[in-house]
Amino acid sequence: MKNQIICLLLVIFSISCKNTTDTNENQGIQNMEKDTVTISMDTNAAAFLEDSTVTAISIGVYKNGKSYTGHYGELDRQKGNPPTDSTFYEIASVTKTFTGTLVAQAILDGKLSLEDDIRKYLDGDYNNLQYDGHPILIKHVLTHTARLPSNNKGIDELFKNEADSLAFKFNEIEKNYNKEKYFSHLQEITLDTLPGTKYNYSNVGANLMGHILEVVYKKSFTQLLDQFILKKSGMNTSKMILTEEESNRLANGYNNDGDLMPHLPVSNTLWGAEGGLKSTMPDMIKYMQFQMDSTNAVAQESHKKIHKENATEWIGYFWRVEQDEDGIYYHHHGGAFGANTYFFIYPHYNLGIVASTNCSGRIASANLKSAVDGLLDDLKPFGKKSISRAITTLCFEDIDKGITYYHQLKKEKPEGYNFEKEGELNSLGYALLRKGEVKAAIKIFTLLVAEFPEAFNPYDSLGEGYFEDKNYQMSLLNYEKSLALNPENDNAKMMIDKIKNNKEK
CATH class of the missing domain: 1.25.40.10 (Tetratricopeptide repeat domain)
Known part of the structure; x- marks a missing residue:
């Protein structure tokens, strides 16, 4: 009996030691991964901030089920105010992926079909929204192949002469735009080719999807965002319209000359479905989790390839869908007059990356993309x-x-x-x-x-x-x-x- 008790104690001690060893090993692995992510964020942020035209960058990483955020620089020159987890950024056109996800929800709910003629959801005569008898379909709007204008009436003309006052002239038009003007513009459009055949990036189309969603659900676009995405994913700091206190946490935006830029007024005048969301890094990571959940039928539907660009690139429900030698990944860029955001998810790597800066322009955008590429190169578990x-x-x-x-x-x-x-x-x-x-x-x-x-x-x-x-x-x-x-x-x-x-x- 005594020997049996001794043996039992030895077994318990052995199991206890093993559990302690396993715990230590797991903790060590977690710390190592955390160090790897932190080092990569620090390194790529430092390289980004070498450019004198930018002052701040925030990074979010979702890797193997764990979340990481990093904030660097200062939001306003010589103010010593670094971004934080509570800083709001204009995510601009990344908003379109939220709109696309809502359309995927409507498809699964039987409210819409990709083959629907968009005129089914418009009041009045829109005989102009067809070409040679071929109408614009829902799938054409989602893939920017509807041949709709890029922007609201009067905006595209501004970009022909990109003067320093462009952002302010843009905002002057947008803040006075309303739904009556929007639908009036829609009736003036003349299509130049068969829908579904030629790409033309369209903010007008994204807002049209916002309207169609409101028609089929009989709820506002903002209510639909809250119901189907924000609440389900626990995104508490992502909004179209901020309170006064939240507006104080919205990053000031600058161009590459360091001039203060106006914030986009799009969510105040129309639906905001093309680029009206403001969000924080922790919330954007929650959005990654929502989109990378393989059991989330809506997210999976939104990733489906609808239009083929070339051998390795497609467009889904506003998502850019690409494939490399390792697998398929999804992404979108959002740019405003004083903001840039890149959002990437790589399901095959179990990895998501988001990076934002409060500076606009091609240089800031290219450098921010380089930072994302650097993070990917450091953090992906396999591949070239x-x-x-x-x-x-x-x-x-x-x-x-x-x-x-x-x-x-x-x-x-x-x-x-x-x-x-x-x-x-x-x-x-x-x-x-x-x-x-x-x-x-x-x-x-x-x-x-x-x-x-x-x-x-x-x-x-x-x-x-x-x-x-x-x-x-x-x-x-x-x-x-x-x-x-x-x-x-x-x-x-x-x-x-x-x-x-x-x-x-």
């Missing part, structure tokens, strides 16, 4: 690493050595780095261009063209490089090559006209 990040430091020190290293890695480690994605070298080229390293950028774009000779965008980028170098003959040559490969490249058309007009002058 970024070749751009691998050679960036060397390219900035000595471009010829950087390119030599590129070829060395491609020869020695072809499976270790992503050599198949043209965006890798393209982003590096533009990083060099933004830093004033024009000659180095041209060399990277030349390498890009050599690596992807049948793609139109590398020639477009090389054309821009030569344009910045004032070598207009070579710039024109490359823009023309880009246009030949893609006759719908509007940027190439614009730049060709610009160069030819300058020559005539």
Whole structure:
């Protein structure tokens, strides 16, 4: 009996030791993961803030079921006021993914069909919303192929002359816009091609979906957001219209010259379905959880591929859907006059990344995307690493050595780095261009063209490089090559006209 008791105590002690060891090991793994995420956020935020035109960045990461946030810099220059978990950002067009998710809810509820003619939900005569007998369908609006205008009446004309006052003129139109003006504009539209065939990003279309949702549910768009997304996901700090106290926590927005920009008035005048939401980092992580829940039928429906852009890119319910060698991922960018947000979810990596800054403009947007790419490269559990990040430091020190290293890695480690994605070298080229390293950028774009000779965008980028170098003959040559490969490249058309007009002058 005594021996049995001793054996039993030894077994209990052994189990206890094992549990203690397992707990310590699990805690160690969790701490290691936390350190990895924190280091990556710190590193990529520091690189982002090297750009003197920006002052702040907030990052949210959802990895293996755990949430992480990081806030860096200061929201207002020399004010010493860093962003926090309670800071509201304008997430702008990321709002469209919420609208798309509500449409997915309506599809599952039997309220809508992707094949519905949108005129079914409009009062009055809208015979203009068809082309050669083919009407605009719900699926066309969701995928920006309805051929609706990009913006409300009067806005697109402003962008033809991007003066310093553009943001204020934009806001003047928007804050005086109402639903009567919106529907009047809708009756004036003339379609130029068959719906569903040609992409044209449309805020008008996103707001139209807001209206249609209100018609089928007989509730306001804001009520639908609360009912089907915000409350279900526990998002308590995501709103269309903020209280006075919350408005004090809304990040001031600046352009790349450091000028204070006005906030978007879109949620005050129309539905806000195109870009009216304001949110915080903790709430955006909750939205990641909502979208990455494999048991959430509505989220899964919203991710379905509706329109194919090319071999690896589709559009879902306003979601951008892409596929790489590791799996399918979903994303959207939101940009306002004083804000930029990138939102990505990678179900195959069990990873979500969101990053926001209170600065607008192409430079801030490109650098913010680079920060997201850096986070992905650091945190994904498997797959090829970024070749751009691998050679960036060397390219900035000595471009010829950087390119030599590129070829060395491609020869020695072809499976270790992503050599198949043209965006890798393209982003590096533009990083060099933004830093004033024009000659180095041209060399990277030349390498890009050599690596992807049948793609139109590398020639477009090389054309821009030569344009910045004032070598207009070579710039024109490359823009023309880009246009030949893609006759719908509007940027190439614009730049060709610009160069030819300058020559005539």
